[in-house]
Amino acid sequence: MPLTKAEISRLRSLQEKKHREALGLFVVEGEKVIGELLAAGFPFAELYATEAWAPAGTAAVTRVSPTEMARISHYPTPASVLAVGRLARAPLAPGALDRGLTLALDGIQDPGNVGTLLRIADWFALDRVVLAPDGADLFSQKVINASMGSFARVRVHTAPLAEALAGGTAPVLGCDLGGEDVHALPALRDAVIVIGSEGRGLSPAVAARVTRRVTIPKFGGAESLNAAVAAGIVCDQLRRPARG
Amino acid sequence: MPLTKAEISRLRSLQEKKHREALGLFVVEGEKVIGELLAAGFPFAELYATEAWAPAGTAAVTRVSPTEMARISHYPTPASVLAVGRLARAPLAPGALDRGLTLALDGIQDPGNVGTLLRIADWFALDRVVLAPDGADLFSQKVINASMGSFARVRVHTAPLAEALAGGTAPVLGCDLGGEDVHALPALRDAVIVIGSEGRGLSPAVAARVTRRVTIPKFGGAESLNAAVAAGIVCDQLRRPARG
Incomplete structure (x- = not known):
């Protein structure tokens, strides 16, 4: 028919x-x-x-x-x-970010980058991803395609980030150029990793919630790393067993 | 006029x-x-x-x-x-890959990924990037744009990879799922990191030149990481100071 x-x-x-x-x-x-x-x-x-x-x-x-x-x-x-x-949207329960590892994406517009970040969250078994409402839509085909199936395995919430981070107890890690060496980070059990857009960085309201600024050591001339590459390096560090 | x-x-x-x-x-x-x-x-x-x-x-x-x-x-x-x-193409001198750190891209078609990989090479001050001739063209606008200026700072050669790797003395690192833990890699002074395309992986001729297979520890369900994310994690590891 x-x-x-x-x-x-x-x-x-x-x-x-x-x-x-x-x-x-x-x-x-x-x-x-x-x-x-x-x-x-x-x-x-x-x-x-x-x-x-x-x-x-x-x-x-x-x-x-x-x-x-x-x-x-x-x-x-x-x-x-x-x-x-x-469409299924799980509400973000109060205090949810206090436990486990969260990747929080602050206004990342590029759907390919968002999909790549979902794959990272899946690979490193993060507990959840939170998308700010002004970034790429989770339910756009480009995000789902770039996630290569991770879309079905990762718990994703869409919520205003600054509000979600307010009053939390887990350290909030933000990548920038003047923080502590990422290699010195211990394998944190609870943490929120906030990733800003490449053009604008973190929004001021989210940047104000960052409690630990971390830096990936740089040896050459590039101004920045791609947001997903930086997130991958931070997640890999957080999942390393503690040094003996 | x-x-x-x-x-x-x-x-x-x-x-x-x-x-x-x-x-x-x-x-x-x-x-x-x-x-x-x-x-x-x-x-x-x-x-x-x-x-x-x-x-x-x-x-x-x-x-x-x-x-x-x-x-x-x-x-x-x-x-x-x-x-x-x-267009300027520096020929790859015989033995060039024996010294320093090289990122070798085996047929990576996505120009955004190639540009992101040039930024990684720039950030970590790798000595050179070698592109296989069947990947994205270095001189396409999408590659240059995604490189964010790293195009001007990174030494890039285009050369058939398997031939370029033949007879070399530097270890050739390939990422796959069954290799040694990337975290155990020392800060190598000379190495070639080969990165395959996401769809097809390394070509058989290049895979045959890999001398150290390395694996990024996986905790969740994703089948793979994005090629640039994997390269970033390997480069960050190679640039870590030796453990005390």
Whole structure:
């Protein structure tokens, strides 16, 4: 049964954040990323695929023609499968940041960087990621694709950061050029790592919450490291066993 | 004096690698990146700017109208300045990789990743970067922009990697999942760090030249780290002072 115009229009509208919010749904496309998310147990609400796609497991698939796929896809060159998920936002409980390791992203706009940071949080088994509301939208396809499946495994909250950090007991680590050597950091059990945008750095309200400024030793001429590279080095340090 | 059609056509043609190679020139656009490259002393051959751009130093500028800038720009939204540089390729001398620290990129296609890796090489003052010929072109605008000025400071060679590594005396470090703990690596004075593409990993010919396989300890579910994040963690380790 062919898709109705209304169905096609609904799926295409999910390109825009305002429609995702209104409908409570998001779209992701591509054999690799959908395969990874299904393997991670992500409960998609709808799956559309051409005959070229063989579903993993028992997911219910709506078969569409290549022409229909081209109409519902958000890309000029559609993949063989498109999945729809439900937006789910876990509220950040008061005091949640006091326990475990948190990566807090302060206005990072680049969706590829946000996805790469989710992979870092997943690799190092951080307890959660908090996104400031003014950064890239967690439910944009570019973020989900760049996360390579980590989207399904990492606990992510969206919350105003300065408020979330107020009154917390865990040290708040901020990277800048004049802090203590990151290599001297012990393997902290509880900590928040705040990462600012590359263009603007940390917002003043978040910078005011930083309790430990850390610096990655620099040997050459670059002004900065990419935000995800810096976060990776800090996380690797925090997960090192204490020196004997 | 307005630009001629031939001049406009020449500048636009530099979007494509084959024309860059034929003319021996490349283009970069944008106030920030050109400012950084001029500050780093990069000797541009030509500079085109609208009245909105104030040149740094004594660079000779060809003033163009906004309409002309729109015609020579490679972007839909042109900046106020466009610079032309000469392609310069330093040959890789035999035995060059035996001394100092080298970052070798094996077929990394994503220009943003290549630029981020140049920043890492610059930050950690590596001695050189070697790009395999099948990766992103060093002289594409996206690479130069993502390098944030490091393009002007890092010594970069383009060379077939497996041949360049043959017969070398420096250890060749490759990241994978079954190697020795990266944290156990000493601060090597001479080493080559090879980084593969995220999709395909190291090519078999390059993988065969790896003499030390190193692993970044993993705690969670991600299959891999972004290539630049992994390179940053390895470089940070190599630059650590030896433990007391």
